[in-house]
Structures are given as structure tokens and as C-alpha cells.
Amino acid sequence: MSRFPLDVLIDTFYLLPVKTLLRFRALSKSFCSLIDGPDFIKHHLEHSLSTKSRLILILKGLHLYTVDLDSLDKAIPFSEYPESIWGGTEVFGSCNGLLALSNSDQDFLLFNPSTRKLFKLPVEIIELPNDSCIRGFVFSGFGYDHVNDDYKVVRMVRFKQDEDDNIGWFSEYEVKVFSLKTNSWSRIKKLPNYLRFMFQFYFHLMHRRGYGVYACGVLHWVLPRRPELGVGNLIVAFDLVDEEFRVLPQPDYVKVDVWVMKEYGVKESWSKLFSIERSRSISSFRFLKPLAYSKGCGDGDGRDKILLDVNGEKLVWYDWKRKRLKTVRIKGAPDSFGTFLCVESLIPLIDEKKQQRQEKKRNHNRKKRDDFLSKGFKLVL
Amino acid sequence: MSKLGQAKRIIFLKTADGQLFEVDEPVAMEFEIVKSFFDENEDAADDTVVPLPNVSAEPLAGIIEFCKAHVEFRANGAAGKDEVKKFNAEYIKEKSNEQLKELILAANYLNIKEMLDFLTETIANRLKNKSVEYVRAFFGIENDFTPQEEEAVRKEYEWAFEGVDED
Incomplete structure (x- = not known):
């Protein structure tokens, strides 16, 4: 390549934005295959995640907007909308630079906003268990299965006896999982009993609480208290690796606190970050979503802040040590929004190598056929 | 490591173009290659000259300036603070691309992780919007x-x- 040490050069490339790297594919053949290579893509992503760099905030209002997390200055509408993304498109998940989008309960898409590549999932119909029941609320989620290096979409459909059936005594569930690697859906047969109580009308509809929260290879939904059924608060977890449901242990909280689980699945590892104090900026919150820590958080300089989405109406930086709040004003942001954190990544949505091989094979077969035909012609001549 | 207790030990380094540098021990020990030279030759005399056949005088002087400042920052507990960022920005501002490349080659050979991280970041920033x-x-x-x-x-x-x- 050059007398510049290759390992230093690659280390430098891990620091570059995705747009730059897509341009640098044109440097030479070896750079093109370096940047397209799975190892490079993986390390580039790991570097961004570990240094909290190249993070973007996605705002879903009437349109989709991106905001640079470092500056949080202005909301930029998605520049090149692929045709299948429009105002009604919902974001229901974000993982490793990929966004999971839905236009309806059967029209799902995966989109990498950094490479602008889009992948449409095959349509999977919702099968009604019997003719008399109707479709109820649909939960969805998206995440990464680190064991099989696969991205998965989960769709859970609750069925109702009729429109007024909001209790869920007899309701059935259909849970289906899509695997990007195999490009196919499969149905999960083993469903736990508590799943049938997992719906409370306003709770899941408001603030996009029906969308699974991804962490450590697992998707999570909150099953709110249903005193009339004797059900307490539960965190329902769906493991994307073994594709099974379980219940996540919770801390013993008393009021509205923000807790962090330091070691996944370990009840004792929950530690309280802060309690929500009454204050002017978040005195009347109905919904609070922690989005990100400030850069340099935890390095002891006392500036430990967390970015919060309050009611889907405003963003605030909360300094929990000094108990100070600062409202963030983003130019061009919609009045109400859903928030998703997304990292820039080169993660591809289709296996291009595999596609090229198939293409090559097709061309090869075509060539064989042409050769055969031309030979045949020669014989005739 | 100093045999004379409080006295500051000086390390002698000789560049490819024959120049001799006298460097304070803590600064020279930032260079992994110098550190392992003394680790491997424990009984080396105090006035041993360490040959650096792949580094010339100009980048070495630049590297010593950088490492000296960073050793002091760490001693003063200023690591990671704005002061360091300010120094780094000043340090690199006037360096040409050629000088930057020379520094990288030298820092890579001497194996100075902190400086390499800083230099690769500088290159990435200079190149990210380029054709x-x-x-x-x-x-x-x-x-x-x-x-x-x-x-x-x-x-x-x-x-x-x-x-x-x-x-």
C-alpha cells in the first residue's frame, strides 16, 4: 500500500465517519475490500460504541429527523428518503446503526441511515386463532443476536374476543421472529402465561412503550400493574439468542427513581442513580426516558449528566450530582416526538458477497448456455 | 530506577542522523522501545547510548516536547483536562502533513501509545472531508x-x- 504503517492507517480509519469511509472505498481495490470487510465493519462499530462517538439522535415527529448528539443543535430531516419511508413510518428499534421501521403491522423495514441502505422484510401474515377473535395491540422489537451474529425483529400480536375485551383473560398471543441471516420468519411456540396480561390500553399506546427496549442481546417490555388481576409490575424479557421469554429481576424501588443494572440479569447489581426531584422543568412528567450519558461521564470531573426525554416533548440534560436541569433546544425539532439513539455504522443489510456469488453463478450458467448455443450453431454451419 | 537516589537520571538517545539527545528518564521511559531496551539490559551503564536507527532528529525533538509536557500533566493531575487539549491543539496546529507523517512513523517505531492515539485522531480529522x-x-x-x-x-x-x- 505505502510506507505508512498499515496498522496505524487502519487505526486511523476506525476514527472516520461512515460517509468518509464510503468515499474512501474508491482509493484502491485493497482499500475497497478493507472497508467492506466484516472485521473492519465490526471494529469500526466497536470503536464508536466504546468511545461514544458518532452518535445520532433520531427524532420521530411528523417526519424523521437526525440530530448530532455531540452538538444537539439542529434537527435535520432525513435527506434522501427511500420511497418506502414517509411521514407515517414508525421507528420501533435501533441497534448497531440499524433502525427498525414499520409502515403497518405487516410492513417492516430495516434502514441504515449512515449508508442509506434499506431492506424490506418479507411480509408475514398475522394468523387469527379462530374466526370470532380480532387483532389487538401489536408489540414489536428489534435487536442483535451476538451469538449467531444475526439481527432479529420480534412481533407479538395480542388477539381479542371483541372490541371491548381489554382484560385479556382468554386472549391468545402470536409471537413471530424474523432473522436477517436466514431472511425468514419463525413462530415461537412456547409462550409464558403472563404474556396474556401484557396490555393496558393507554399505557402501551402512549409514548411508544409497546416497542421493545434492547440491551445485552435481549428485548424488554414493561408489563404494568394490573391490580384487578393480581398482577404486579413485571419486566418481560425476550432473549434473542435462545428465543425464549423470561422475567427480569427488579430493584426494590419505592418512588420514581432511575436505576442502573450493572450486571445483566443480576438483581443485586441494580444501583440507584438518582430519584426524580420535583422541579420546574420536569414537575409534571408522565413519561421519562433516559437516552445517553454525557461524554466523559464517570471520569471523576463531577460533570455527570444524563440526557432525558421528558413526555416526548422536550429533552433535558440532568446533572444528578448537582441536581441541576438544563433544557436542550434543538433548532427545527418537532413539538412532540419519539426518541431513538443510533450510532453511525457500516453494518450491511444484505450479504453482498453472497449476492455477488449468486450473480456470478447465474452469469456462469448463462455463459455455459451461450457456449453451448454457439457450438450448436457452428455445427449447423 | 536511579542508582543515585534523588539525582535525576539522564538517558542518552542517538538518532539515525547521528544526533545525541539527553532526555530525562521519565520522558524516555514513555518510549516503549527505550523502556524494553533497559528492561532487557538491566546492567547497562548509566551513560549507555540507546541507538534509534529509524528516527531522525527533527521528529524526535517533537516527540520529546510532546511526551515531556504529558509527563508533567500527569504529575500535576491535569490528565484529561482542558489544559491538555489546549496544549495538544497548539502543538499540532503548525505541523505540516509531512511533519505529521514523520511524527507518526517515529512514534510508531518508538511505540508511544498515547501519542499515537493523538496523532491518528489528528490525521482522521484532517482527512475526513478530503477528496x-x-x-x-x-x-x-x-x-x-x-x-x-x-x-x-x-x-x-x-x-x-x-x-x-x-x-
Whole structure:
């Protein structure tokens, strides 16, 4: 390549934005295959995640907007909308630079906003268990299965006896999982009993609480208290690796606190970050979503802040040590929004190598056929 | 490590172009290659001259300046603070691309992790908005695409070629 040490050069490339790297594919053949290579893509992503760099905030209002997390200055509408993304498109998940989008309960898409590549999932119909029941609320989620290096979409459909059936005594569930690697859906047969109580009308509809929260290879939904059924608060977890449901242990909280689980699945590892104090900026919150820590958080300089989405109406930086709040004003942001954190990544949505091989094979077969035909012609001549 | 207790030990370094540098021990020990030289030769005399056949005087002087400042920052508990950022920005501001490359080659050979991290970050910042042609010249990359192949690669992500700085 050059007398510049290759390992230093690659280390430098891990620091570059995705747009730059897509341009640098044109440097030479070896750079093109370096940047397209799975190892490079993986390390580039790991570097961004570990240094909290190249993070973007996605705002879903009437349109989709991106905001640079470092500056949080202005909301930029998605520049090149692929045709299948429009105002009604919902974001229901974000993982490793990929966004999971839905236009309806059967029209799902995966989109990498950094490479602008889009992948449409095959349509999977919702099968009604019997003719008399109707479709109820649909939960969805998206995440990464680190064991099989696969991205998965989960769709859970609750069925109702009729429109007024909001209790869920007899309701059935259909849970289906899509695997990007195999490009196919499969149905999960083993469903736990508590799943049938997992719906409370306003709770899941408001603030996009029906969308699974991804962490450590697992998707999570909150099953709110249903005193009339004797059900307490539960965190329902769906493991994307073994594709099974379980219940996540919770801390013993008393009021509205923000807790962090330091070691996944370990009840004792929950530690309280802060309690929500009454204050002017978040005195009347109905919904609070922690989005990100400030850069340099935890390095002891006392500036430990967390970015919060309050009611889907405003963003605030909360300094929990000094108990100070600062409202963030983003130019061009919609009045109400859903928030998703997304990292820039080169993660591809289709296996291009595999596609090229198939293409090559097709061309090869075509060539064989042409050769055969031309030979045949020669014989005739 | 000093045999004379409180007295400051000086390390002697000799560059490829024959210049002798006298460097305070803590600064010289920032260079992994110098550190392992003394680890491997425990009974080396105090006035041993460490040969650096791959480094010339100019980048070495620059590297010593950088490491000296950073050793002091750490001693003063200023590591990671704005003061360090300010120093780094001043330090690199006047360096040309050629000087930057010389520094990288030397820092890579001497194996100084902190400085390498800083230099790669500087290069990444200088190159992120540059054109393909600029970057080829910067690293001395030979373009082995045919014009048709290059055209096809560029077409795949045409929008990534917009908004590029003038060379």
C-alpha cells in the first residue's frame, strides 16, 4: 500500500465517519475490500460504541429527523428518503446503526441511515386463532443476536374476543421472529402465561412503550400493574439468542427513581442513580426516558449528566450530582416526538458477497448456455 | 530506577542522523522501545547510548516536547483536562502533513501509545472531508482501479462524494 504503517492507517480509519469511509472505498481495490470487510465493519462499530462517538439522535415527529448528539443543535430531516419511508413510518428499534421501521403491522423495514441502505422484510401474515377473535395491540422489537451474529425483529400480536375485551383473560398471543441471516420468519411456540396480561390500553399506546427496549442481546417490555388481576409490575424479557421469554429481576424501588443494572440479569447489581426531584422543568412528567450519558461521564470531573426525554416533548440534560436541569433546544425539532439513539455504522443489510456469488453463478450458467448455443450453431454451419 | 537516589537520571538517545539527545528518564521511559531496551539490559551503564536507527532528529525533538509536557500533566493531575487539549491543539496546529507523517512513523517505531492515539485522531480529522485524490497523495496509495471500475465504485454511494473540501 505505502510506507505508512498499515496498522496505524487502519487505526486511523476506525476514527472516520461512515460517509468518509464510503468515499474512501474508491482509493484502491485493497482499500475497497478493507472497508467492506466484516472485521473492519465490526471494529469500526466497536470503536464508536466504546468511545461514544458518532452518535445520532433520531427524532420521530411528523417526519424523521437526525440530530448530532455531540452538538444537539439542529434537527435535520432525513435527506434522501427511500420511497418506502414517509411521514407515517414508525421507528420501533435501533441497534448497531440499524433502525427498525414499520409502515403497518405487516410492513417492516430495516434502514441504515449512515449508508442509506434499506431492506424490506418479507411480509408475514398475522394468523387469527379462530374466526370470532380480532387483532389487538401489536408489540414489536428489534435487536442483535451476538451469538449467531444475526439481527432479529420480534412481533407479538395480542388477539381479542371483541372490541371491548381489554382484560385479556382468554386472549391468545402470536409471537413471530424474523432473522436477517436466514431472511425468514419463525413462530415461537412456547409462550409464558403472563404474556396474556401484557396490555393496558393507554399505557402501551402512549409514548411508544409497546416497542421493545434492547440491551445485552435481549428485548424488554414493561408489563404494568394490573391490580384487578393480581398482577404486579413485571419486566418481560425476550432473549434473542435462545428465543425464549423470561422475567427480569427488579430493584426494590419505592418512588420514581432511575436505576442502573450493572450486571445483566443480576438483581443485586441494580444501583440507584438518582430519584426524580420535583422541579420546574420536569414537575409534571408522565413519561421519562433516559437516552445517553454525557461524554466523559464517570471520569471523576463531577460533570455527570444524563440526557432525558421528558413526555416526548422536550429533552433535558440532568446533572444528578448537582441536581441541576438544563433544557436542550434543538433548532427545527418537532413539538412532540419519539426518541431513538443510533450510532453511525457500516453494518450491511444484505450479504453482498453472497449476492455477488449468486450473480456470478447465474452469469456462469448463462455463459455455459451461450457456449453451448454457439457450438450448436457452428455445427449447423 | 536511579542508582543515585534523588539525582535525576539522564538517558542518552542517538538518532539515525547521528544526533545525541539527553532526555530525562521519565520522558524516555514513555518510549516503549527505550523502556524494553533497559528492561532487557538491566546492567547497562548509566551513560549507555540507546541507538534509534529509524528516527531522525527533527521528529524526535517533537516527540520529546510532546511526551515531556504529558509527563508533567500527569504529575500535576491535569490528565484529561482542558489544559491538555489546549496544549495538544497548539502543538499540532503548525505541523505540516509531512511533519505529521514523520511524527507518526517515529512514534510508531518508538511505540508511544498515547501519542499515537493523538496523532491518528489528528490525521482522521484532517482527512475526513478530503477528496479521494488528496488522500491517495497523502498516503502514497496507488490507484489500481480501471477508470470503469472506479466509476462504478463511486456510483454506489454518489452522495458520499458531495460536500468535500477543496484539496
